[in-house]
Amino acid sequence: MSDETGIEHSTGSANEASSMPITDNQGGGTTPDPNSLGVTTDDTSGKDGSAMPDMPPVPDIPHDLTDSGTTPEIPMVDPTGGTGDWAKVDFSVMPDEQMAQVDWAKVDFAEMSTEQMAKMDWANVGFSEMTDVSQMQAINWGTVDFKAMASDPSQMAAINWGGVDFSEIKDKKELAAIDWGAVDFSQVTDMTQMHAINWANVDFTEMTTPAEMAKINWGGVDFSEIKDKKQLAAIDWGTVDFGEITSAKQLKNINWGKVDFTEMTNPTQLAALNWGGVEFSEMTAAQMQNLDWKQVDFSEITNNKQLKAIDWGAVDFTGLDSTQMAAINWGKVDWKEVGLSDPSVVASIDWANVQASELTKAQVALIGTLTGTALKDLQAATA
Numbered sequence: 001m002s003d004e005t006g007i008e009h010s011t012g013s014a015n016e017a018s019s020m021p022i023t024d025n026q027g028g029g030t031t032p033d034p035n036s037l038g039v040t041t042d043d044t045s046g047k048d049g050s051a052m053p054d055m056p057p058v059p060d061i062p063h064d065l066t067d068s069g070t071t072p073e074i075p076m077v078d079p080t081g082g083t084g085d086w087a088k089v090d091f092s093v094m095p096d097e098q099m100a101q102v103d104w105a106k107v108d109f110a111e112m113s114t115e116q117m118a119k120m121d122w123a124n125v126g127f128s129e130m131t132d133v134s135q136m137q138a139i140n141w142g143t144v145d146f147k148a149m150a151s152d153p154s155q156m157a158a159i160n161w162g163g164v165d166f167s168e169i170k171d172k173k174e175l176a177a178i179d180w181g182a183v184d185f186s187q188v189t190d191m192t193q194m195h196a197i198n199w200a201n202v203d204f205t206e207m208t209t210p211a212e213m214a215k216i217n218w219g220g221v222d223f224s225e226i227k228d229k230k231q232l233a234a235i236d237w238g239t240v241d242f243g244e245i246t247s248a249k250q251l252k253n254i255n256w257g258k259v260d261f262t263e264m265t266n267p268t269q270l271a272a273l274n275w276g277g278v279e280f281s282e283m284t285a286a287q288m289q290n291l292d293w294k295q296v297d298f299s300e301i302t303n304n305k306q307l308k309a310i311d312w313g314a315v316d317f318t319g320l321d322s323t324q325m326a327a328i329n330w331g332k333v334d335w336k337e338v339g340l341s342d343p344s345v346v347a348s349i350d351w352a353n354v355q356a357s358e359l360t361k362a363q364v365a366l367i368g369t370l371t372g373t374a375l376k377d378l379q380a381a382t383a
Contacts, residue, residue: 194220
């Protein structure tokens with residue numbers, strides 16, 4: 001019989017309905033029941049010992065509705081047959097059309113075994129319905145087939161990444177299959193999660209907009225794992241929040257020779273950087289020339305090795321305030337590199353803030369030779 005919607009309804013018994021094949025209206029094939037909904041039949045009893053009910057087949061959808069573009073309301077499927085026993089559900093035998101009808105918000109992954117999850121068709125799992133982070137955390141992410149989702153970026157984008165345990169994803173092929181542009185790092189707020197990511201396998205080229213990369217909490221990034229030149233080049237350094245990187249070890253692990261300072265157009269970004277952790281020895285002269293030296297805190301650069309590694313000819317003294325000038329250890333400046341034979345360079349230095357007490361006699365004499373003016377006269381002229 002049919003109701004006013006035109007959907008055919010069986011007039012037989014529940015047992016007769018459960019034995020009926022499920023008609024695939026799209027392809028014309030049939031899928032046998034009762035195991036089509038994934039309920040295993042080796043144990044037909046529920047948790048209380050009662051018989052598990054037969055699952056109803058998916059109702060046929062009339063062609064006149066699907067062809068006309070009208071989407072009929074299809075009831076959700078409970079794969080447990082109403083028992084709530086998720087440990088007995090075999091999703092591997094469930095057809096795609098039935099996977100699409102599962103109420104995924106009710107699936108209790110905590111009850112499921114690793115073997116069960118490993119058999120799941122993750123490309124058809126409704127991640128968008130899972131709003132509870134604890135539900136996501138119950139998934140064994142080492143069993144998730146990201147390769148199967150690769151053809152559908154929206155599937156990965158639907159994942160609440162705040163519930164993903166990256167430490168469980170050990171297969172490099174699976175890590176490579178993750179669309180990192182679909183990963184919403186604003187959801188990953190736990191530093192344990194961030195530290196568990198194998199950053200050597202993160203493809204920054206897939207993050208096509210600065211906004212995607214800006215969501216990363218850079219304090220959780222292990223730069224020691226990022227060694228590939230293409231990977232480093234793909235980082236938009238203008239999105240890196242150095243204020244989040246508080247560990248000296250973490251700063252040391254950055255390959256400063258691959259940092260593009262031209263991308264750092266926000267003055268506050270460089271101001272937040274702990275310059276004591278910057279390895280100038282890894283940088284080229286061109287990189288140093290691209291630095292906005294007005295944002296450099298020289299008081300943080302106390303290591304002699306660091307100071308010696310600075311190309312002082314690349315330092316733009318113009319615009320350095322008196323605090324910055326006073327913070328420079330002038331005795332560690334290589335005056336031969338400064339370019340004092342150029343009058344414009346000499347004029348750019350606030351000599352009144354050059355601490356003569358930090359200079360050796362040889363340095364004082366060199367300044368006089370290169371500029372043609374004694375240091376004391378240069379200081380008097382700018383006092």
